[in-house]
Amino acid sequence: MSNIYIQEPPTNGKVLLKTTAGDIDIELWSKEAPKACRNFVQLCMEGYYDGTVFHRVVPDFIVQGGDPTGTGAGGESIYGRPFKDEFHSRLRFNRRGLVAMANAGPHDNGSQFFLTLGRADELNNKHTIFGKVTGDTVYNMLRLAEVECDGEERPLNPHKIKSAEVLHSPFDDIIPREIKKLKKEKDKEETKKSQSKATKNFSLLSFGEEAEEDEEMVNQVSQTFKGKSKSSHDLLKDDPRLSSVPAVDKCIVVFMISKLYFSIYSDELRKEARQLKKELQAIKQRKEESSKPAKDDVKEGMCANTLALLNSFKSKLSSAITEGPQEDVEELAEDDDKGWMAHVLQFDEQSRKVKDANMQDEDTFEIYDPRNPVNKRRREESKKILKEKKAKR
Template identity: 75%
Template sequence: MSNIYIQEPPTNGKVLLKTSAGDIDIELWSKEAPKACRNFTQLCMEGYYDGTIFHRVVPEFIVQGGDPTGTGTGGESIYGRPFKDEFHSRLRFNRRGLVAMANAGPHDNGSQFFFTLGRADELNNKHTIFGKVTGDTVYNILRLAEVECNRDERPLNPHKIRSTEVLHSPFDDIIPREIKVKKEKNKGEGKKSQSKATKNFNLLSFGEEAEEDEEMASQVSQTLKGKSKSSHDLLKDDPKLSSVPVVDRSGKNLLHINNSAFYCNVKITRFLLSLKTLALLERFKSKLSSAISETPSVPEEDVEELGEDDDKGWMAHVLQFDEQTRKVKDANMQDEDTFEIYDPRNPVNKRRREESKKLMKEKKARR
């Protein structure tokens, strides 16, 4: 496994993704895939991925995200159009933790990207690899895949990217664009004036009459201030009104009674079914015991004929297994197939070797 990391070229650039599953550190291969790395770095600087979800999860394969629409069909690159693929001979889909561009065909790269969860040789020369997940944050991409998905590989409760941070940019000439975002209204514009509103009667064509009407309205409002009453206060002493509520609350009680009756019927039905099952079991036991006791002793060759005449024949049949004798050779027997195992560590063999050495030395000395 270490040979894989030795073959990969050195990285230049680092980006931090803060997701709902934890932080993910991504190191970039900016020399091997400059267009993809520039696109990804600038989009992270602009906050393009903030709030986007991981809309596609394939267990033990990939986790895909980077679409602001969340449908898997949106997103665009910083170039205003799809950019070309960038393949490198030393970058292969041979492990998990690789970051690559998602596309719908050759040279159709936008803003979407994916993490690999394992080896994926079928993606080689089809998708641009531009980064890798480093450190213990690789376990957070595994947490991204621990979600329940439907048949379309879409997670029911998807994780999302909360924010992005460029820790080290490999490109010094990147100028982030101004993305249209809904700005909050200025607090100064939202403040309301605390002064009381007054009418300028000098601007009205009928100023004196309007001023008189205004004075009368203010007097009436002052006299009626705090004296307003609701219909309950005005009609509480009316003898024609009834204190009984119009809403019939017996419906809830009837519903409760119906539900309890339904559950009682279900319990009774289950109890009757269990009794019926036990009765059938006892009946089968008695039938089996009677068949065994009534069957005469016949040879094994005639058991099949009895089974054809009577349906109880199989009950009296005894299941017997054929004993398979194993042909095992005795280790103590010496024959043409046996052979001797020589162990040099055996003390007897050591003593024999020493004796043979002495004999050889004596022979050489005699010569």
């Protein structure tokens, strides 16, 4: 484990996340991943992560958060668009406690990040590692995963980020945006406007006094008859066929209307798809039909040429056979293509005769074995004859 820490580069920058599971200290690799660290530090300064939940938990793998919507599909970077991945050879997913950017694909980094709960080699060169959890706060990080989850890796009671505090910023030129304050002020103004009642200024009208008297009379009558209005259901309580509950729920009506709309829309799409398929098939058939005659013409031309050549060869053969071979040597010496046509092809017949082993022929081969007793007697006889010849001399 110490080997791993020695291989990692030094950090520069520190952020404290205050969560419902406890404080988490994060040290940043601002030199190796400057864009990701700047994005994370500025969002922490602006309070972007305050109140956000850890919406995804995979045991022994990761804990993901940083989405203000809490769905996993929201969040944006400080650059106004997704920024590029930043990979480093000395930063690998080889242990727990690493902080990396979450994305939906290459170069699609926003505001979401995740913390590793163990080794994750399959994430190498896919997600940007920009920080690590330090000290005993690793145990608080592990507590984030101690929640019940549904089948889609979503916790039923997720932990939240209460606030984020930048203890040491590696970037001195960061100016936090006042987006959150402006949003709060706008919300307050809207609530005040909605709560304020509209007052009528009758002094602007020429008949202002009469209008005020009529308004007072209407208010008095409405207050006297307030709460006394009854429906036909209230008057006919004895009728068992009537009920105070509406026959059709509004939600069901809206659902049915939307379903009908989508079914009509899907039918139209299907019709368009069928028409497109028919058009494509017709175009293919036209192309095939246009290409077929050309191929047939080529084949017919080739067949005609081969037949013509064959007929010419047959005629040459027949004419050469009828004329017969010419015996003149001078004429045969000339290079003529038709000369070989009149000749007959003959092969040499090799006669296979049965040879007798006792009969000596020019092709016979005698095998002489000196150990044979017959050969020994012959040698002795030949020696005697030679001795006798020498004695006579």
